[in-house]
Amino acid sequence: MNRYQFEDLISDYIENKLPIAKRKEFEAFMEANPEAKDQLESIRSLMKSMKKLPEVKTSDGFTAKLMKRVEFEKNRPSAKKYVTSTVGKTYFGFTPVYATVMTALVIAFVVVGMQLVPKTNNNSTVLPTSITAETSIIPNSSSPKPYQNDDIMLAEDNDSTDVDGPARVKSGQFDDKIKLVGNK
Amino acid sequence: MDKEFVYTDEELIARFQNGDEQAYVELVNRYRDRLMTFVYRFVNDEVIAEDIVQDTLVKLYTHKDYYRNIAKFSTWIYTIAGNLAKTELRKKKRRKVTNLSDMGSEDWEYQIPAVERDTGEIVQGQFAERQIQKAIQSLPLHFRTVVILRDIQELSYEEISKIVEVPLGTVKSRINRARLQLQEMLKELR
Numbered sequence: 001m002n003r004y005q006f007e008d009l010i011s012d013y014i015e016n017k018l019p020i021a022k023r024k025e026f027e028a029f030m031e032a033n034p035e036a037k038d039q040l041e042s043i044r045s046l047m048k049s050m051k052k053l054p055e056v057k058t059s060d061g062f063t064a065k066l067m068k069r070v071e072f073e074k075n076r077p078s079a080k081k082y083v084t085s086t087v088g089k090t091y092f093g094f095t096p097v098y099a100t101v102m103t104a105l106v107i108a109f110v111v112v113g114m115q116l117v118p119k120t121n122n123n124s125t126v127l128p129t130s131i132t133a134e135t136s137i138i139p140n141s142s143s144p145k146p147y148q149n150d151d152i153m154l155a156e157d158n159d160s161t162d163v164d165g166p167a168r169v170k171s172g173q174f175d176d177k178i179k180l181v182g183n184k
Numbered sequence: 185m186d187k188e189f190v191y192t193d194e195e196l197i198a199r200f201q202n203g204d205e206q207a208y209v210e211l212v213n214r215y216r217d218r219l220m221t222f223v224y225r226f227v228n229d230e231v232i233a234e235d236i237v238q239d240t241l242v243k244l245y246t247h248k249d250y251y252r253n254i255a256k257f258s259t260w261i262y263t264i265a266g267n268l269a270k271t272e273l274r275k276k277k278r279r280k281v282t283n284l285s286d287m288g289s290e291d292w293e294y295q296i297p298a299v300e301r302d303t304g305e306i307v308q309g310q311f312a313e314r315q316i317q318k319a320i321q322s323l324p325l326h327f328r329t330v331v332i333l334r335d336i337q338e339l340s341y342e343e344i345s346k347i348v349e350v351p352l353g354t355v356k357s358r359i360n361r362a363r364l365q366l367q368e369m370l371k372e373l374r
Binding site: 050058 | 213216224230238242245312313357359363366371
């Protein structure tokens with residue numbers, strides 16, 4: 001046994017918690033090292049002194065002051081009460097405040113979303129107006145030829161700035177030149 | 185024996201949990217001085233110690249339902265007091281108030297009036313008490329807690345292990361180390 005091992009076992013020795021073999025070894029070390037014995041006695045004495053330290057008493061007004069504080073705590077709505085009361089009244093896991101905010105956000109999202117979605121035609125085809133206009137002029141072999149109302153077209157020509165003059169090909173004269181996918 | 189002492193601490197807290205306020209008063213009477221001693225030895229300031237004991241006992245009132253009868257009541261109440269005391273010491277450290285822990289052993293000698301050394305047993309006892317108290321303050325917190333609980337409060341190793349939430353072997357080792365350090369500091373006292 002060396003000095004460090006001796007020190008590690010001092011408390012166990014004083015409190016009679018060493019096995020007999022270890023205890024004998026411990027005592028043999030003390031016999032051989034008088035300063036180790038002194039150290040042991042010193043610690044034993046210290047422990048006795050600590051046990052003898054007087055109890056520190058609370059002041060005379062301690063209980064009265066405590067009861068005042070307890071009374072105050074009784075009448076104060078504590079944080080715990082608040083938490084339990086709010087947890088009890090939740091809507092889909094949200095407190096009333098958060099539930100209101102979430103509802104408002106959902107409504108706002110729906111309204112904004114509706115504004116962004118374009119108006120649909122009767123066939124529920126969601127296409128911009130310009131595209132629907134173009135598709136309406138695509139000729140079909142079975143459908144009547146476009147721009148058959150020449151009076152309207154002529155009126156349009158009169159209002160336009162006709163820079164090409166007579167060479168300008170009038171609308172409706174492409175019928176025999178344009179081949180559309182649908183034409184057979 | 186008076187009827188009120190028939191109840192164990194655990195029975196009293198159970199009665200208090202069921203609404204018996206008198207049981208609370210009894211627990212306060214049983215523990216206020218024990219807690220005061222523990223906390224005072226820990227923080228070394230009677231006013232602060234008393235405030236901490238007050239806080240502990242108010243917590244006992246407001247958090248009574250947190251106690252579960254799986255541990256001893258004393259373990260539970262000492263844990264609360266110990267945690268509050270540690271929090272207070274941390275605050276104190278942050279405020280950078282010079283405390284006795286910062287003093288060297290030469291400071292201790294300087295503070296003791298020479299005349300007190302030869303004025304009889306009482307004075308010697310008081311002197312020894314002050315020296316021990318100062319030595320305890322010099323210990324690191326984890327040593328201080330366990331040595332107070334063991335050598336002053338006389339709690340079992342098992343209880344201390346539960347209070348400080350460290351294994352039994354560590355508690356034993358810390359107590360032994362704390363005693364060795366105290367003995368080293370108080371050599372001149374013998």
